[in-house]
Amino acid sequence: MDLSSITPALLLASLMVAATPILLAGIGELVVERAGVLNLGVEGMMITGAICGFAVTIETGSPLMGFVAAAAGGAGLALLFGALTQVALANQVASGLALTLFGLGLSSLLGQDYVGLKPVQTPAFKIPLLSDIPFLGRVLFSHDLMVYFGLGLVAAVWALLKYSRAGLILRAVGENHDAAHALGYKVVRIRILAIMFGGACAGLGGAYISLIRVPQWTEGMTSGAGWIALALVVFASWKPGRVLLGAWLFGGVTVLQLNLQAAGLAIPVEYLSMSPYLITILVLVIMSADKSRAPASLGRIFHASG
Amino acid sequence: MKLTHILASAAMALGLATTAVAQDKTKVGFIYVGPVGDGGWTYEHDQARKAVVEHFGDKVETVYQESVPEGADAERAITQMALQGADLIFTTSFGYMDATINVAKKFPDVKFEHATGYKTAENVSVYSARFYEGRAIQGHIAGSMTQSNIIGYIASFPIPEVIRGINSAYIHAKKVNPDVEFKIIWAYTWFDPAKEADAAKVLIEQGADVILQHTDSTAPLAAAQNAGNVIGFGQASDMAEYKPSPRVSSIIDNWAPYYIDRVQALMDGTWETKDTWDGIGPGMVGIGEITDVVPEDVKAEALALKETIANGEYHPFTGPLNKQDGTPWLAEGEVADDGTLLGMNFYVEGLTGEIPQ
Structure with a gap:
């Protein structure tokens, strides 16, 4: 064994990269669930985002356009889920599962012409001065923009949910949709917006895999990252900070x-291979031993007549 | 096409067709472990399927199912294909071995061909390619070209085929570069681009400047390209889109001649259980173009090595060779027998780490 061959700075730097897809998808799903909707279609939205982002990057040569398209693709698919569950009042679990299956199939179809192509590289963005700090510079300040975007998004969601009026309304809808409705809030509209936000985030997470982490398109390439993001939200007790912690733990x-x-x-390799799942679940379960609980209206169907 | 088919059947049903109707098309089924677009292992099997279609035209009909998990679900998929009336089914991954044997018992009239396994039956043949011959050439190039003397190896599952590949590559890398060290990561997957990419990055971070892979996607090559100054090889398929570097050469599986041969045998009624294990010589293993990134002399040596392996002068497992624990395995000049190779579950001397059991 030669542990000296592991460079801590590089290890921590790749941790940030490995955590980003599930972080993005997880924070999106967190908002959706705080609004009282359980969308199990994260995997499907991620892979759709992955191919939309990849295809657009190939066609336009611009990773930025790719990420925009990925967010749009994910949000588009999420809108389908929104229409099914919020307008047609379909069962959320079944619709979510269907969304995953649909997303996987749709992405294979869209991706047929893109197998084996190479996208334009997304340049790493070294923050001037800060990236020159020894160790910390390599770990924290020498990544691509999406890593910073993910971190910023977590902070923004946290602040929004905790301090803003919009966040309060979103949480009210998630905790008790009848009361929120009685107060005059548009429950369905708010939820659909939350669902689309979740879809866009999942799409970005998927595109991060196909454009930066791998980078190429292959069918089924998210291989379960969406499910991990879903589990992360639950184990993080619906708290943004803990989603970040969980994503780092898992990626790390x-x-x-x-x-x-x-x-x-x-x-033995077998133990090492299961360790990410075990350790992440263990830590988050221990942390969630406090009073935190799921949004009270999570997964319940809302109809204004109720 | 469909309409004419219906009309034809209708005509037959009405008894208007006086001549005996020729036997139905031969239906050939394929079970794939990954998507046909993986750019590697499954892609090549599907290319061979297309070659079968091209060769026989209207006389055959092919069906395939992609991304069939190894394990219990495989049995269901194979059974379903047999029920659909397939006459010959190719199950193209090691993990389908027991499932193939089980289904074959239930369908004695259907012929089965299982890739890379070792269990045969009345109606089950096995076929594989001597990939380790290609690995020897990869090892030679890798050992010659590494600057850091660290070669990363992304292994899939700890099965004999993969272990053979590691041993063969190591022996030949060591031969040209006694200081060479192998770092091996077991990915426990044939196909998971994100995981393969992570594994490649880790190996590169730990100093590897050559990446060998026994997984099927091109993700490790993409990682090598991003890192710069790292080379790799195409696996199963040429992966030519990464030429001239990082992909400096490749092992190409060429199943088409075998598949055409077996379908022909079935049509002629001469199909019988066979155990095929072909290498570079018969063309089942191809070596992709060695690019100019490889120095001229190394390229020449690699091609010479390929030549001697192809014509049988040289066997990649030729003694003296010891096992990892130092016990003698092959004496001077002795070559490994196929039985040992097929069941290989040990590293040769010099490799570090343990094979997961």
């Missing part, structure tokens, strides 16, 4: 276990 242990393998650590 994923990267660490690969590093340990490569360094020849004498722990």
